[in-house]
Amino acid sequence: MSCLFGFDVGTKVVGVAVGNRLTGTARALAAVPVRDGEPDWQTLDALRREWLPAELVVGLPLDNDGKEQPMTRTARRFAERVAERYALPVALTDERMSSQEAARRFAAGRAAGTRKRSDAKSIDAEAAAVILESYLVQA
Incomplete structure (x- = not known):
């Protein structure tokens, strides 16, 4: 029961991360496309x-x-929809600077040779991991 999902909601992609409350860690999981305002459910x-x-x-x-x-309204709407769809508690958390931190991590990975340019599509999932890590630190 210590597993959590984090979401970075966008108009084209929803980044998804998985985290663990016991360890306080999170990792990028997937970048899910959004079409016509709907994520790939x-x-x-x-x-x-x-x-x-x-x-x-x-x-x-x-x-x-x-x-x-x-x-903000788009993210709130998404939160309402996933809460209803999955019957799980949903927390909203300030995501300011998460995209910049995800980009910094991606650039550091490229410099270290652990990330490729083609991995850039996963930056939204990395942003979701940053959001989830921030939440876990506060919780």
């Missing part, structure tokens, strides 16, 4: 069945002043 359903998370964490995009912006 079949892929999300399959990930849920495989990992059986007990809780979901959705990154809440706020502007630099901590105020809501248009993407």
Whole structure:
């Protein structure tokens, strides 16, 4: 029951990460496409069945002043939908700077030779891992 999912919600891709409350760690899992405003629910359903998370964490995009912006509504809507679909608790957490940290990690991996340019599509999943790690530190 210590498994959690983290989500970085975007208009084209939803990044998914898996984390563990006991270890306080998270890792990128998948970048799920969004089409016509809808995430690929079949892929999300399959990930849920495989990992059986007990809780979901959705990154809440706020502007630099901590105020809501248009993407905030998109993330809130996604959070409502996954809560209803999976009947699991959903936490919303400030995701400011998660994309920058994910990009920094990706660049460091490229410099170390552990990441390839073709891995760039997984940066959204890495952002979800950053969101989930931030949540776990606060919890």
